Every structure is written in C-alpha cells, then in structure tokens.
Amino acid sequence: MYQTTYHRASSVDEAVSLFGESSEAKFLAGGQTLLPVMKQRLASPSDVIDLGKIKELQGVELSGDTLTIKAATTYYDIMTNADVKKAIPAIAHLTSVLGDPAVRYRGTIGGSIANNDPAADFPAALLALGATVKTNKRSIAAEDFFQGLFSTALEDGELITAVSFPVPAKAGYEKMRHPASRFALTGVFVAQTKSGEVRVAATGASQSGVMRVPAIEAALKSNWSPSAIDGVAISANGLLADIHGTAEYRANLIKVMAQRAVSAAG
Amino acid sequence: MSTVKLTVNGKAVAVDVEDRTLLVQLLRDHLNLTGTHVGCDTSQCGACVVHMDGKAVKSCTMLAGQADGASITTIEGIAKGDELHPMQAAFRDNHGLQCGYCTPGMIMSAIDIVHRYGGQLDEATVRAELEGNICRCTGYHNIVKAVLDAAGRMKVSQAAE
Ligand SMILES: Cc1cc2nc3c(=O)[nH]c(=O)nc-3n(C[C@H](O)[C@H](O)[C@H](O)COP(=O)(O)OP(=O)(O)OC[C@H]3O[C@@H](n4cnc5c(N)ncnc54)[C@H](O)[C@@H]3O)c2cc1C
Numbered sequence: 425m426y427q428t429t430y431h432r433a434s435s436v437d438e439a440v441s442l443f444g445e446s447s448e449a450k451f452l453a454g455g456q457t458l459l460p461v462m463k464q465r466l467a468s469p470s471d472v473i474d475l476g477k478i479k480e481l482q483g484v485e486l487s488g489d490t491l492t493i494k495a496a497t498t499y500y501d502i503m504t505n506a507d508v509k510k511a512i513p514a515i516a517h518l519t520s521v522l523g524d525p526a527v528r529y530r531g532t533i534g535g536s537i538a539n540n541d542p543a544a545d546f547p548a549a550l551l552a553l554g555a556t557v558k559t560n561k562r563s564i565a566a567e568d569f570f571q572g573l574f575s576t577a578l579e580d581g582e583l584i585t586a587v588s589f590p591v592p593a594k595a596g597y598e599k600m601r602h603p604a605s606r607f608a609l610t611g612v613f614v615a616q617t618k619s620g621e622v623r624v625a626a627t628g629a630s631q632s633g634v635m636r637v638p639a640i641e642a643a644l645k646s647n648w649s650p651s652a653i654d655g656v657a658i659s660a661n662g663l664l665a666d667i668h669g670t671a672e673y674r675a676n677l678i679k680v681m682a683q684r685a686v687s688a689a690g
Numbered sequence: 691m692s693t694v695k696l697t698v699n700g701k702a703v704a705v706d707v708e709d710r711t712l713l714v715q716l717l718r719d720h721l722n723l724t725g726t727h728v729g730c731d732t733s734q735c736g737a738c739v740v741h742m743d744g745k746a747v748k749s750c751t752m753l754a755g756q757a758d759g760a761s762i763t764t765i766e767g768i769a770k771g772d773e774l775h776p777m778q779a780a781f782r783d784n785h786g787l788q789c790g791y792c793t794p795g796m797i798m799s800a801i802d803i804v805h806r807y808g809g810q811l812d813e814a815t816v817r818a819e820l821e822g823n824i825c826r827c828t829g830y831h832n833i834v835k836a837v838l839d840a841a842g843r844m845k846v847s848q849a850a851e
Pocket residue numbers: 450451452453454455456457458459460475495496521522523524527530531532533534535536538539541543544545546578582583584585605606607608732733734
C-alpha cells in the first residue's frame with residue numbers, strides 16, 4: 425500500500441470538510457473494498473477519511489411505509505435489525521448471503537452502493553424497491569444513481585448519508601453465489617409495491633451493471649408466480665461472459681433466480 | 691505517523707505506526723504477535739481473523755488506525771495460562787488441523803460463531819459460517835467436527851462460570 429494519511433471524522437460535516445482540504449481523498453467506510461484495492465496499489469488516495477465512528481451515519485429507522493438505513497450501518501447490523509426483518513425481510517436475507525461473516529461485520533450499505541460493483545447485491549435491492557439515495561447534498565432515485573460499472577451519480581466529495589426504501593407488499597432476493605468470491609454470479613431482486621407495481625432487478629448479469637428486467641416484470645404483473653416466468657425469453661445480448669459462465673448461462677440464471685425469488689417472496 | 695492506542699489481549703498498548711499500517715501488521719510486526727497469519731492479498735482466506743470488540747474481523751482488511759480505542763483479542767489471548775481455550779482443545783482432540791496455517795483464523799472465527807449461535811449449531815450452519823476461512827489441508831471435515839464439539843464444551847464451561 426502506498427503512503428496515505430488517516431483521518432477519523434466524527435460528523436458528516438467534518439468528513440466533508442476534511443475531504444475538501446485533501447488533494448485526493450477517499451471516504452473509508454467498512455474498508456472491505458477500498459483497502460484490498462489500496463493493498464493492490466490500484467488506488468492511492470492521499471487521505472482516507474474514516475466514516476466508521478460517525479453516529480449520524482449509523483442505524484435503521486422505520487417510519488410508516490419507509491425503511492431508512494443510514495449509510496455506515498454494517499451488513500451484520502442490517503441483517504440482525506428487527507425493523508429490517510419486519511418491514512423488508514428480503515433485505516435481511518440479502519445481507520445474510522453477502523460475503524462472509526467477517527465481511528458482514530465491517531462492510532456497509534453506503535460503501536457497497538458507492539462502489540457499485542457489477543456483481544454487488546445491494547444495487548439490485550435499491551433498483552427493484554425504487555429506493556432513494558440520500559447524500560449530504562440531495563436525494564437521488566436509485567434509477568439515476570447507478571450509472572454502469574463502478575460508476576454512480578455521486579460527485580467528487582459527495583457523501584451518502586442514508587438509503588430510504590419504500591416498504592413493499594412483497595419482495596424476494598435470490599442469488600447464485602460465486603463459489604470463491606461469493607459475489608453474485610447472478611442475483612435477482614423481485615418486488616411488488618403496495619400500489620401493485622412489479623419491479624425486478626438483476627445484478628452480476630449485465631455488462632453495464634445492475635439492470636431492470638422488463639420482460640419478467642410484465643410476466644409477474646399479470647401473474648405473480650414462479651411459473652409465470654417459465655415462458656419468458658431473456659436475451660443474452662449485453663450480458664457478461666467470462667470463465668465462470670457464458671452470457672446464455674447468465675440469461676438463464678436471471679430466470680431461475682427470479683423464480684426462486686418469487687417463491688421466497690410468497 | 692500516528693500513535694494508535696488499543697487493548698490487545700487485555701493489555702493497553704500504544705504503538706507508533708505509519709497511517710498505511712494494517713492491523714495485522716501492527717500485531718505481527720510491532721507487537722510480535724505472529725500467531726495471526728496472512729494467507730492472501732485479497733481479503734478472502736480468513737487466516738488473519740482476530741476479534742475486535744468481540745467480533746471476528748479480518749485484520750488484513752483494517753487500518754491500524756481504525757482499531758484505535760478498540761479491544762483486540764488474538765489467538766495468543768484465548769488460553770488461560772496453560773489451559774487451552776475449549777475451541778483450541780477441540781481442534782487438537784478432533785485433529786482439526788494439519789499444517790496449522792489457517793488454524794488461528796479458523797479458531798477466532800469459530801469462537802465468534804459459537805457466541806452468535808449458542809447451542810443452536812448444526813453441521814450445515816458451521817459449514818456456511820466458515821465460508822470466509824479457507825483451509826488447504828484438512829478438507830474441513832475435522833474442523834467442522836471440532837467446532838461442534840467445542841460448542842458443547844463452551845456451553846458447559848459457560849454454565850459452570
Ligand atoms: C471476501 C469478500 C467478499 C465479498 N462478497 C461480496 C458479495 O457477495 N456481495 C457484495 O455485494 N459485496 C461483496 N463484497 C464487497 C463488500 O460488500 C464491501 O463491503 C463493499 O463493496 C464496500 O463497502 P465498504 O463499507 O466496505 O466500503 P469501503 O471499502 O470503505 O469503500 C468503498 C468505496 O465506497 C466509498 N464510500 C464508502 N462509504 C461512502 C459514503 N457513505 N458516501 C460516499 N462514498 C462512500 C469509498 O470512498 C470507496 O470508494 C465482498 C468483499 C470481500 C472482501
């Protein structure tokens with residue numbers, strides 16, 4: 425790892441101003457992506473600004489039909505939170521299959537979506553549930569937030585403070601885990617909103633990152649059941665192909681994972 | 691350089707380190723606690739797992755500065771004098787190690803698993819929960835046996851305390 429200067433911020437304002445005073449700063453949340461990348465010398469921030477001890481970035485709030493998860497809340501704290509389990513159990517399940525126990529103790533929802541790995545789990549949940557990303561400057565709809573591989577709507581120095589999820593009528597998430605990295609070889613999040621809209625998002629599948637799957641949405645809209653997806657054709661165009669799976673394989677996984685997710689959602 | 695103050699195996703320490711120092715480097719290179727191992731560069735193997743404030747974390751994937759003020763327990767800190775921790779004893783009795791490289795991390799993760807699940811552990815749970823710890827020797831079978839055995843012993847010793 426190259427030299428860097430470590431700062432521990434105690435408030436959002438302090439973190440943002442430390443960022444502004446540094447030449448090439450990075451926020452550090454759980455460190456479960458940033459530190460491996462720094463160790464490989466693929467990133468060399470002049471300063472890292474630790475968000476881990478900022479109280480206002482911790483915790484979960486359920487108010488009416490909105491579940492808000494603060495940005496630096498760890499996967500473990502999300503997975504074991506009573507409000508998450510009650511309001512959107514599919515999110516608790518998603519965190520339980522994300523990484524391994526040590527990653528879950530440290531990694532955070534804010535770090536996950538800021539990073540926007542094309543095989544990360546949380547982007548699928550945000551997109552399918554129609555979540556809103558809150559930053560120190562504004563609110564961004566999930567649709568506008570994710571902008572392709574490892575890229576988001578965040579501006580330099582903009583800090584995610586929380587994610588707000590509308591509580592759905594039903595939701596489910598299933599993923600085919602990569603056996604070594606545990607990232608999603610393909611994962612699908614299905615949701616039925618309280619107003620009856622159906623939204624489906626797939627991660628790990630597309631060359632341009634997390635995506636909606638309109639064909640499956642249409643099938644589920646008329647018939648919310650796994651069998652409704654049987655006849656849906658998913659094109660392999662634009663899907664990822666690597667040594668772990670061809671584009672055709674991933675196209676099929678989108679269907680199978682969507683079917684399992686619908687079963688899980690009930 | 692910064693001074694990192696933390697508690698390691700019950701002892702308060704203050705260590706001057708470069709800001710880029712990882713927690714595992716502080717433990718191994720500055721405190722000579724070489725029981726914690728480094729098995730990979732990718733945060734995937736779990737050989738470096740220690741407890742921070744009671745939670746099993748990868749010490750290769752934390753800056754030392756992030757542990758400032760925390761209480762760290764390493765493999766060196768779990769036995770009581772000559773008496774092995776029940777998890778260590780169970781690994782020995784069940785032949786849960788061969789080369790021993792993964793063992794410190796396995797044991798620290800396994801203790802965390804037992805703490806989280808209490809008596810509710812079964813084989814499938816142990817296997818799923820150990821997925822962040824890689825072993826190239828044992829084939830995991832005896833490790834899983836050891837963790838289940840230790841879960842029973844830890845319950846008994848907790849009840850006795
Ligand atoms: C072994 C292993 C397995 C993994 N498996 C999975 C998996 O199955 N699924 C999955 O989705 N992920 C997986 N991950 C990645 C993990 O989820 C990371 O925790 C996540 O990608 C980054 O979150 P973090 O809190 O650790 O962020 P960090 O690593 O601290 O930061 C990541 C990036 O986000 C930025 N950032 C962090 N917080 C904020 C904020 N509040 N506002 C603005 N920018 C911010 C940082 O500057 C940095 O650029 C795995 C990681 C490891 C090491």
